[in-house]
Amino acid sequence: MNGLVVRDVGKSFGGVRALEGVDLDVAPGAIVGLMGANGAGKTTLFGVIAGNERADAGTITFEGRRIDGLRPDRVAALGIARTFQIVRPFRALSVRDNVLLAARFGRRPRDDDPAATTAAALADLGLAEQAGRPAGALTLAEQKRLELARAVATGARLVLVDEVMAGLNATEVAAMLDVIGRLHQDRRLTLLVVEHVMQALMRLAQRIVVLHQGRVIAEGEPATIAGDARVSEAYLGAAP
Amino acid sequence: MTPRAGIAAGAALALAGAVPWLVGPYGLTIALNAAMWVALTVSWSILGGTAAYISLGHVAFYGLGAYVVVTSWQVLPLVVAVPLGGLVAGAFALTIGWPVLRVRGPYFVILTLGIAELVKYAVLNVEAALGASSRLLFGVPDNRTLYLATLGLAVLAIIVAALVRRSRLGAGLVAVREDEVTAETIGVPIGRYKVFAFALSAVIPGMVGGLMALRSAYFEPLQVFNPVISFTIVTMAVVGGAADARGPILGALLLVVVSELLWANAPQGYMIALGVLLIGFVVFAPGGITGALARPRP
Numbered sequence: 438m439n440g441l442v443v444r445d446v447g448k449s450f451g452g453v454r455a456l457e458g459v460d461l462d463v464a465p466g467a468i469v470g471l472m473g474a475n476g477a478g479k480t481t482l483f484g485v486i487a488g489n490e491r492a493d494a495g496t497i498t499f500e501g502r503r504i505d506g507l508r509p510d511r512v513a514a515l516g517i518a519r520t521f522q523i524v525r526p527f528r529a530l531s532v533r534d535n536v537l538l539a540a541r542f543g544r545r546p547r548d549d550d551p552a553a554t555t556a557a558a559l560a561d562l563g564l565a566e567q568a569g570r571p572a573g574a575l576t577l578a579e580q581k582r583l584e585l586a587r588a589v590a591t592g593a594r595l596v597l598v599d600e601v602m603a604g605l606n607a608t609e610v611a612a613m614l615d616v617i618g619r620l621h622q623d624r625r626l627t628l629l630v631v632e633h634v635m636q637a638l639m640r641l642a643q644r645i646v647v648l649h650q651g652r653v654i655a656e657g658e659p660a661t662i663a664g665d666a667r668v669s670e671a672y673l674g675a676a677p
Numbered sequence: 678m679t680p681r682a683g684i685a686a687g688a689a690l691a692l693a694g695a696v697p698w699l700v701g702p703y704g705l706t707i708a709l710n711a712a713m714w715v716a717l718t719v720s721w722s723i724l725g726g727t728a729a730y731i732s733l734g735h736v737a738f739y740g741l742g743a744y745v746v747v748t749s750w751q752v753l754p755l756v757v758a759v760p761l762g763g764l765v766a767g768a769f770a771l772t773i774g775w776p777v778l779r780v781r782g783p784y785f786v787i788l789t790l791g792i793a794e795l796v797k798y799a800v801l802n803v804e805a806a807l808g809a810s811s812r813l814l815f816g817v818p819d820n821r822t823l824y825l826a827t828l829g830l831a832v833l834a835i836i837v838a839a840l841v842r843r844s845r846l847g848a849g850l851v852a853v854r855e856d857e858v859t860a861e862t863i864g865v866p867i868g869r870y871k872v873f874a875f876a877l878s879a880v881i882p883g884m885v886g887g888l889m890a891l892r893s894a895y896f897e898p899l900q901v902f903n904p905v906i907s908f909t910i911v912t913m914a915v916v917g918g919a920a921d922a923r924g925p926i927l928g929a930l931l932l933v934v935v936s937e938l939l940w941a942n943a944p945q946g947y948m949i950a951l952g953v954l955l956i957g958f959v960v961f962a963p964g965g966i967t968g969a970l971a972r973p974r975p
Contacts, residue, residue, distance in 0.1 A: 519862060530851070542864030543850075591863055
């Protein structure tokens with residue numbers, strides 16, 4: 438089996454079950470949306486896949502290789518990158534150096550022309566003009582794009598995109614949708630996208646998985662999910 | 678390095694190498710101090726300046742190197758004993774590195790300080806058990822030889838530190854300084870890098886310690902493992918600005934001059950001056966002299 442396969446993954450923090458029995462498949466080249474209210478476990482799932490957190494139960498495979506329990510740098514070496522919902526740029530470094538670091542490390546075998554990779558990623562994310570500025574001086578919208586530029590520059594084939602549209606205005610959201618769509622097409626990336634902006638996710642994803650209190654409660658095409666009673670209940674509360 | 682900087686560095690090195698023939702015994706003592714502190718501070722910066730892991734325990738490496746040279750005195754030739762001291766210091770750093778480098782910030786500072794004290798008392802107890810509360814060495818090399826050897830180590834430290842900064846290792850360590858979680862997420866093997874840099878930053882201090890034991894021709898654990906040596910290294914790095922490759926050299930040279938002036942005129946004032954400088958720079962110019970000079974750029 439290719440792509441990302443998550444089976445029966447569980448994760449608790451103290452007594453709180455953040456994830457329980459989570460199954461998830463992301464086929465190569467797909468865009469899968471991950472939905473759920475705050476605290477549903479979306480970011481925890483990203484952490485577990487990327488190696489920032491260790492799952493208590495279950496297995497995760499990527500391109501046929503077990504990756505659960507691997508350190509983040511090992512997961513990155515195998516071709517998975519993530520963005521952080523709460524942006525984590527290397528603030529004192531220039532935008533270019535932020536991306537260059539990702540290109541110099543990231544996937545193995547190592548990139549033999551990280552400077553070119555960096556230039557391409559900056560151009561794709563519309564950050565070429567900002568390349569010389571310290572990352573800490575960027576606007577939030579730019580820092581979200583920097584998160585993506587860095588993820589892309591690692592040479593990853595699967596990118597976990599964590600709420601890159603949160604906090605952006607309508608124009609910025611539209612621009613970001615375009616950017617992600619182009620990254621997917623031009624670079625043949627596989628994307629797992631967490632998003633609160635529902636319409637954005639509906640437009641972007643071919644398939645949507647809904648998490649609620651750490652469990653998968655629905656899965657299907659965007660139109661099906663939009664009409665699913667369990668989903669609206671989880672989001673809006675039970676109908677009167 | 679630009680051609681002009683290369684010529685300047687070459688001229689400085691030629692001048693430093695000619696010092697024993699240019700100055701008297703007192704001048705040579707100061708030059709030896711300068712070479713020693715440059716070697717120690719630049720080595721320290723291999724981890725401290727890149728990843729900003731502030732080791733307050735580097736005297737342990739210095740002391741272990743000294744102890745190796747002293748205990749192997751008249752058993753091993755010095756060309757073997759001094760490098761062996763460096764290797765022992767590096768191996769010790771490698772051993773404690775895995776657990777110690779899991780903590781960061783102030784915890785790392787305190788832990789390294791504690792480990793250095795632990796090593797000091799361990800050596801003290803071993804010496805007491807052997808009935809050797811202090812040792813005298815007879816027939817040590819003269820100061821001219823020691824100066825040239827120490828200068829060689831200072832130059833080696835500068836070269837190694839510069840190579841690290843240019844390498845992928847150095848880039849990864851800077852990423853660690855900026856954000857450790859992000860660093861490992863983009864693929865930096867942070868554990869391995871930190872431990873390797875820590876060990877690398879310990880080897881030359883171990884060799885310097887060996888040479889300094891020969892300089893004093895006397896070994897007493899409380900003196901060789903004196904934590905003031907660690908404090909001085911950190912102060913020199915902070916004053917010069919450890920994030921810049923030139924900072925540790927500048928800081929070491931500056932403080933050697935300051936200390937000479939103070940020893941001559943106000944011997945009690947040295948430690949006070951060290952403390953005031955450290956606090957002043959941390960509060961008002963955390964980037965040190967090099968950091969403050971670089972700042973005006975928008």
